[in-house]
Amino acid sequence: MVIFFIKRLLMSMIVVLISTLVMYVLVDISIDPLADLRVGNAFNKQELISQRIQLLRLDEPVLTRYFSWLRGASGCLYGNCNLNENWLTHQQVTDLLKGAVITTIELVGAATVLAILLGVVVGIVSALRQYSGFDYSITFVSFLLYSLPVFWVAVLAKVFLAINFNNFLLDPDIPTWVILIAALLCGLVVSAAVGGSRQHRLRNFAIAGAITAVVLIYMDLTDWFSDPGIGIVVLTASSIGWAFVVTGLSTGLRSKRALYSSLTVAGVGAALYLPMLYVWAYARDAGILGWPLVVVLFLSALAVSAGIGYAWGGPDRSRSARTAALTAVPVSLMLFVDRLMQSWPAYYDNGSIKGRPIATLGSATPNLDGDFWIQTLDTFTHLLLPTATLVLISFASYTRYTRASMLEVMNQDYIRTARSKGLTERTVIMRHAFRNALLPLASIVPIDIVTLLGGAVITETVFGWFGMGRLFVVSLADNQQYPVMAYITIVGILAVVANLLADLIYAVLDPRIRVAA
Amino acid sequence: MSTPLEPTGHLDPLGNETVENAIELKDVEGLSQGQIVRRRFFRHRGALGGLLTLLLVAVLAYTSIGAFGIPGWWKFDSVTPGDVVNGGSPTLSLPSWLGGSGFAIGDHPFGQDEIGRDIFARTMKGTQTSLNVMIIISLLAAVIGMTIGAVAGYFRGGLDEFLMRFTDLFITFPVIVIGAVLGNFAGSAGAVWLAVALGAITWTTLARLVRGEFLTLREREFVDAAKVAGASSFRIIRKHLIPNAMGVIIVNTTLLASQAVLLETALSYLGFGIKSPDVSLGTMISEYQSAFSTRPWLFWWPGLFIVMIALSVNFIGDGLRDAFDPRQKRIPSGRKMAQAAARQSMAADARARGSSDEDGQ
Numbered sequence: 001m002v003i004f005f006i007k008r009l010l011m012s013m014i015v016v017l018i019s020t021l022v023m024y025v026l027v028d029i030s031i032d033p034l035a036d037l038r039v040g041n042a043f044n045k046q047e048l049i050s051q052r053i054q055l056l057r058l059d060e061p062v063l064t065r066y067f068s069w070l071r072g073a074s075g076c077l078y079g080n081c082n083l084n085e086n087w088l089t090h091q092q093v094t095d096l097l098k099g100a101v102i103t104t105i106e107l108v109g110a111a112t113v114l115a116i117l118l119g120v121v122v123g124i125v126s127a128l129r130q131y132s133g134f135d136y137s138i139t140f141v142s143f144l145l146y147s148l149p150v151f152w153v154a155v156l157a158k159v160f161l162a163i164n165f166n167n168f169l170l171d172p173d174i175p176t177w178v179i180l181i182a183a184l185l186c187g188l189v190v191s192a193a194v195g196g197s198r199q200h201r202l203r204n205f206a207i208a209g210a211i212t213a214v215v216l217i218y219m220d221l222t223d224w225f226s227d228p229g230i231g232i233v234v235l236t237a238s239s240i241g242w243a244f245v246v247t248g249l250s251t252g253l254r255s256k257r258a259l260y261s262s263l264t265v266a267g268v269g270a271a272l273y274l275p276m277l278y279v280w281a282y283a284r285d286a287g288i289l290g291w292p293l294v295v296v297l298f299l300s301a302l303a304v305s306a307g308i309g310y311a312w313g314g315p316d317r318s319r320s321a322r323t324a325a326l327t328a329v330p331v332s333l334m335l336f337v338d339r340l341m342q343s344w345p346a347y348y349d350n351g352s353i354k355g356r357p358i359a360t361l362g363s364a365t366p367n368l369d370g371d372f373w374i375q376t377l378d379t380f381t382h383l384l385l386p387t388a389t390l391v392l393i394s395f396a397s398y399t400r401y402t403r404a405s406m407l408e409v410m411n412q413d414y415i416r417t418a419r420s421k422g423l424t425e426r427t428v429i430m431r432h433a434f435r436n437a438l439l440p441l442a443s444i445v446p447i448d449i450v451t452l453l454g455g456a457v458i459t460e461t462v463f464g465w466f467g468m469g470r471l472f473v474v475s476l477a478d479n480q481q482y483p484v485m486a487y488i489t490i491v492g493i494l495a496v497v498a499n500l501l502a503d504l505i506y507a508v509l510d511p512r513i514r515v516a517a
Numbered sequence: 518m519s520t521p522l523e524p525t526g527h528l529d530p531l532g533n534e535t536v537e538n539a540i541e542l543k544d545v546e547g548l549s550q551g552q553i554v555r556r557r558f559f560r561h562r563g564a565l566g567g568l569l570t571l572l573l574v575a576v577l578a579y580t581s582i583g584a585f586g587i588p589g590w591w592k593f594d595s596v597t598p599g600d601v602v603n604g605g606s607p608t609l610s611l612p613s614w615l616g617g618s619g620f621a622i623g624d625h626p627f628g629q630d631e632i633g634r635d636i637f638a639r640t641m642k643g644t645q646t647s648l649n650v651m652i653i654i655s656l657l658a659a660v661i662g663m664t665i666g667a668v669a670g671y672f673r674g675g676l677d678e679f680l681m682r683f684t685d686l687f688i689t690f691p692v693i694v695i696g697a698v699l700g701n702f703a704g705s706a707g708a709v710w711l712a713v714a715l716g717a718i719t720w721t722t723l724a725r726l727v728r729g730e731f732l733t734l735r736e737r738e739f740v741d742a743a744k745v746a747g748a749s750s751f752r753i754i755r756k757h758l759i760p761n762a763m764g765v766i767i768v769n770t771t772l773l774a775s776q777a778v779l780l781e782t783a784l785s786y787l788g789f790g791i792k793s794p795d796v797s798l799g800t801m802i803s804e805y806q807s808a809f810s811t812r813p814w815l816f817w818w819p820g821l822f823i824v825m826i827a828l829s830v831n832f833i834g835d836g837l838r839d840a841f842d843p844r845q846k847r848i849p850s851g852r853k854m855a856q857a858a859a860r861q862s863m864a865a866d867a868r869a870r871g872s873s874d875e876d877g878q
Contacts, residue, residue, distance in 0.1 A: 015682065019689050023698065030701040143835070147827035149779055149799075151786045152820040155806050447688075454691025458783055473787055476697055484698075492689045 012496040023488045024066045031479040055087060084482035093486045096471060103363050104467035108452045110383055111390035119398020125193050127406035134192035142396035150455055154389045154462040162358045162385055172225035179216045186212040227345050230338040232273045239266035242330045250323045252426055261309035261320045262327035269331035280339055289372045301332040343373035357381050361464040386459045393455045394448050401444050406437040442505045446498030453491055557840035564836020567829035574825055578644040593635035595642035595796055628814040640818045643798040646791060647778055650712040654777040657716030659770040662723030667754050670731025687721045696780055700789040708791055723769050730762040764841030771834035775827045782823050798823050
């Protein structure tokens with residue numbers, strides 16, 4: 001295994017090296033740093049041209065330049081980075097990259113996680129309801145998403161989503177027809193996804209539609225959009241709901257101890273609602289409020305919940321512990337989101353926002369002053385549109401792949417065996433089918449991340465994010481060799497590492513794969 | 518089953534599988550492989566719709582403003598500025614039963630831009646460019662991918678290893694990044710060169726798939742038979758293997774074509790693809806996006822045509838995939854099942870000669 005890993009690592013490094021060489025030559029052919037001088041009509045044209053040739057060493061062969069660039073770049077391995085500079089502004093490429101890498105990772109990371117979650121869920125439901133109306137609609141929608149030009153959708157999203165939603169926020173009043181359509185749609189989707197006999201469908205349609213309508217009317221009457229929040233009552237109720245859902249999916253509701261432990265977690269979450277507000281306030285005064293604290297709190301919530309599950313005891317303690325920890329994820333998320341939403345009015349009234357909270361340009365509001373909550377809200381409002389457009393790109397492919405692999409698994413003999421043993425449908429789907437259906441996804445994710453990085457080139461351009469993609473586009477248009485090379489190298493390394501990881505995960509997950517050392 | 522041609526229904530007490538097989542068999546009886554594929558394709562409603570839409574778009578684009586030196590029937594061209602009539606807003610209006618003010622096409626159905634160029638003519642010109650680029654990219658990528666995949670899969674060994682690592686080089690980067698670098702100089706040389714450059718980088722998926730297909734096909738008996746008969750490697754690849762891998766090749770070339778349209782328009786949007794004076798649907802969107810709030814029609818039409826082309830090509834690809842997949846079964850409707858069951862029981866009756874009807878259908 002280790003030898004296999006090292007072999008692959010060496011191979012990947014060689015691939016990266018060769019690809020940088022090829023790309024260096026291609027970029028060199030592609031750009032023309034003398035273009036502006038050649039069309040210009042300065043009196044000392046020849047002199048300027050020869051000056052620039054001197055500056056950029058264009059008289060030397062391209063290979064010599066490549067190797068001197070490589071020498072500087074290889075310095076990055078031991079902390080002595082020299083990626084050369086942008087010759088127009090004399091900024092070091094390393095400085096240009098600093099913010100850009102983080103921006104792009106933020107964007108692509110959020111989009112990947114969301115797309116995988118959504119795509120897998122929809123794909124599985126679509127496979128379980130094969131050849132139903134739901135399945136056909138999802139197939140059609142994914143074809144449509146495949147065929148949409150991202151840049152076109154992004155501009156439309158800017159105009160329709162952002163501007164209209166901001167207008168709506170000025171005077172949040174939900175019209176009746178919106179409530180009706182939302183209720184109808186929600187009812188249709190839920191009833192089609194759950195399936196069952198005609199009566200079942202009608203019942204589910206009515207329930208889902210009614211719930212949607214009631215929630216929207218409640219939001220309308222309480223001016224929820226001006227002062228959003230979850231509140232302790234809704235939080236408690238939905239925590240209990242999550243406890244049932246998570247237990248139902250993970251161990252089945254018949255496992256009483258698992259149910260009790262996740263209900264305990266839900267109870268603890270609700271009981272912590274008020275104390276947590278003090279904790280956040282205390283953390284802000286102490287100056288330790290930030291993402292590290294949030295992550296630490298989240299992890300300790302998981303650990304405590306697992307402890308609760310373990311304490312319920314019984315012969316299958318680990319199952320209860322796992323279920324309890326899984327329940328802690330939505331509960332602690334809700335606690336966090338509720339606190340975040342409480343800062344919304346302050347954010348909305350902040351002078352820098354100018355009453356237009358959903359941003360269409362940039363990755364942060366300039367000169368925004370505020371605490372951690374305000375800054376986080378600002379990041380989220382800026383992430384909203386670019387992430388949504390990026391998710392559109394890869395959501396469809398995840399749905400298709402999950403659906404295909406789930407269908408493949410559901411036709412296997414061991415599924416028939418599991419059914420004939422008399423296992424419940426939940427056990428068959430969640431334990432036997434779902435896990436195996438996820439396997440092929442391990443090889444899709446890295447390829448998809450490369451696609452998303454490509455997509456980020458366009459989204460960053462449309463939304464004016466100064467990420468790596470935009471750096472690439474601007475530098476290429478500006479005939480800047482070195483920033484372009486930095487981008488290409490980073491993307492190449494990311495892609496190779498992602499592929500390597502996928503192979504490893506696959507080898508670990510699938511016992512049938514024997515790694516030939 | 519040992520006697521697949523005469524299903525007996527022993528294995529399936531309900532007889533459903535037998536009935537389904539009977540329908541399937543009756544569908545394909547006495548047809549060649551090509552005929553079966555064609556029939557399946559034309560039965561796929563989405564694919565047929567896609568094919569018709571694509572043909573319609575192509576005919577409209579090529580005949581309206583003319584192509585390859587032949588004049589078209591539309592009265593404006595894509596470059597001549599004219600007088601801006603009525604702020605350049607579109608003269609196309611819907612029939613009154615659709616909420617419009619009576620059906621009319623008018624002088625400028627898609628509107629005009631700020632210097633009075635006809636947007637219909639420009640959109641058609643852009644559609645022509647995008648279709649041309651799509652065709653060149655997919656043909657070129659198909660040829661390169663097929664060749665590399667075939668050689669790697671058939672000869673295996675060191676050559677395979679080398680070719681696959683070579684393919685990896687291209688897969689390392691997002692297509693749009695390599696496309697931008699190549700398009701930056703190929704684009705200024707014209708649409709054809711851009712298409713050639715893009716075709717030279719998009720063949721990788723096809724090469725991998727063809728290689729996989731060849732790795733299994735080369736172990737089959739008919740290849741051994743051909744070898745024993747003294748056929749050369751080239752002949753085996755050309756006459757025995759490629760026809761067998763045609764399904765994979767055709768389907769993936771189609772899917773590639775829809776990606777090619779999106780790639781070309783995206784590059785043109787970023788400014789690394791088609792460059793003016795050539796018009797592409799992507800350059801139109803990039804050119805007009807700032808005018809969205811005042812003249813939205815400049816923006817709608819090119820986007821709609823991109824979606825129409827890509828969507829119909831995708832549907833054609835889906836139909837082809839179903840048509841070529843031998844495992845693909847149509848789910849017969851309840852009525853068809855009943856008819857087939859009746860036919861079967863009648864045949865059983867005839868065979869049993871007088872024994873009572875035990876199928877109980």
